[in-house]
Amino acid sequence: MTAAAARLVGLGGHRLRLRALEVAGEVADPEIPVLSIADLGVLRDARLRDDGGVEVDITPTYSGCPAMNMIAVQVEAALLEAGLPAPRVRLVLSPAWTTDWMTDAGREKLRAYGIAPPAPRASRRALFGMDEELACPRCGGTDTEKLSEFGSTACKSLWRCTACREPFDHFKCL
Amino acid sequence: MTSILVARDAPPLLLHTLRLADTALVLGHRLSEWTGQAPMLEEELALANVALDLIGQARSLYAYAAELEGKGRTEDDLAYLRDAPEYRNLLIAEQPNGDFARTVLRQLLVSAFMLPYWHALTASRDETLAAVAAKAEKEVAYHLRHAGEWVIRLGDGTDESRSRMEDALDELWPFTGEMFETDESDRALIAGGFAPDPAALRPEWDATVARVFAEATLPVPQAGTWMQSGGRRGVHGEHLGHMLATMQHLPRAYPGAAW
Numbered sequence A: 001m002t003a004a005a006a007r008l009v010g011l012g013g014h015r016l017r018l019r020a021l022e023v024a025g026e027v028a029d030p031e032i033p034v035l036s037i038a039d040l041g042v043l044r045d046a047r048l049r050d051d052g053g054v055e056v057d058i059t060p061t062y063s064g065c066p067a068m069n070m071i072a073v074q075v076e077a078a079l080l081e082a083g084l085p086a087p088r089v090r091l092v093l094s095p096a097w098t099t100d101w102m103t104d105a106g107r108e109k110l111r112a113y114g115i116a117p118p119a120p121r122a123s124r125r126a127l128f129g130m131d132e133e134l135a136c137p138r139c140g141g142t143d144t145e146k147l148s149e150f151g152s153t154a155c156k157s158l159w160r161c162t163a164c165r166e167p168f169d170h171f172k173c174l
Numbered sequence B: 001m002t003s004i005l006v007a008r009d010a011p012p013l014l015l016h017t018l019r020l021a022d023t024a025l026v027l028g029h030r031l032s033e034w035t036g037q038a039p040m041l042e043e044e045l046a047l048a049n050v051a052l053d054l055i056g057q058a059r060s061l062y063a064y065a066a067e068l069e070g071k072g073r074t075e076d077d078l079a080y081l082r083d084a085p086e087y088r089n090l091l092i093a094e095q096p097n098g099d100f101a102r103t104v105l106r107q108l109l110v111s112a113f114m115l116p117y118w119h120a121l122t123a124s125r126d127e128t129l130a131a132v133a134a135k136a137e138k139e140v141a142y143h144l145r146h147a148g149e150w151v152i153r154l155g156d157g158t159d160e161s162r163s164r165m166e167d168a169l170d171e172l173w174p175f176t177g178e179m180f181e182t183d184e185s186d187r188a189l190i191a192g193g194f195a196p197d198p199a200a201l202r203p204e205w206d207a208t209v210a211r212v213f214a215e216a217t218l219p220v221p222q223a224g225t226w227m228q229s230g231g232r233r234g235v236h237g238e239h240l241g242h243m244l245a246t247m248q249h250l251p252r253a254y255p256g257a258a259w
Helices: A003-008 A013-025 A067-081 A104-113 B012-032 B041-069 B075-080 B100-121 B127-155 B159-175 B184-191 B198-216 B238-253
Strands: A043-048 A054-058 A088-091 A144-148 A156-161 A167-171
Touching: A013 A043, A013 A054, A013 A067, A054 A067, A067 A088, A144 B041, B012 B041, B012 B075, B012 B100, B012 B127, B012 B184, B012 B238, B041 B075, B041 B100, B041 B127, B075 B238, B100 B127, B100 B159, B100 B198, B127 B159, B127 B198
Parallel strands: A054 A088
Antiparallel strands: A043 A054, A144 A156, A156 A167
């Protein structure tokens, strides 16, 4: 038994659950490493299974997000390393992930990293002309224009600031 | 690798799930064929991203179909080991990409249907389908907007782009009727509250298409055009077989291959 596991012996189910959430929550998103999966709202819940192992729920940002497999592996590895018993990751689809779940701290980290964060309330089912005013994450100017609805990953669109001339990614509202 | 039969004689919920999965996968694969060939970098990324969303939706649906079938098969078995007559996708999804005009028009016509379809399916009594629909609805809203912007730009563009968009419309319009078809299997699910009636979504589809076409200065084809049908019953044109040959070659030639 590792030292970490030894410390966990005797913890009740509730505290194990909190510890699992704490450990899993620190796992970084593989594509936007400044964000943890807790910042993103991808980490949903944790519980103690009947067989004594811990189970952590994660939800995909997009159906085809290729980072999900890697996140699942990293969460299991982090839980194992922290000595949590027989960790398992479960992929849940409902309720569907929304950018509304991204924490304020997460939004600020994104901006500092050079990615314009999503608006606090996601716009949905919009056909045309619904682009919000977007501030450039580098200079703060709002004289910006969308280059493409789709960017370097499924969750981002591509923009340009006409003031500082820098292109930047925008984490799309979903 | 031996082909498997799943859709034939499938109960309504399994068949419905396969039909949705097949349309998503076939359309997603078609879009992925643009990778490395798109007219510009932004579109390269956009088409690949839309493809990724669709293939992701297909994965969730195939995983559920495998569970419903209960024979221990996986999402990969369902995608890679069924021949064309086993596929139940809409015919419009398997139509070749053609030029960029045809690809974005196909995406508009399908997305304008799938947006209200997924929205209605979020109210399904089947929790898994409702959950998949809730995710897919949000994704397809972006696909629709993106495709709509291109149809407008090309329809109301140069003589060349307009003539290409008109050709695309002639080519694709006869495949739109199939989206609103229902058979006995569908009607059982609709009556039970498991799936929406596609005919009820027709007004929203008509309105979306009319709005985009008006901005694109394209004529909405007259009602009563003869419509193609068959994909949902496993009757396909020649194109699907060629697509599956490419898509399925590796897992069939090297069963269990992994990297």
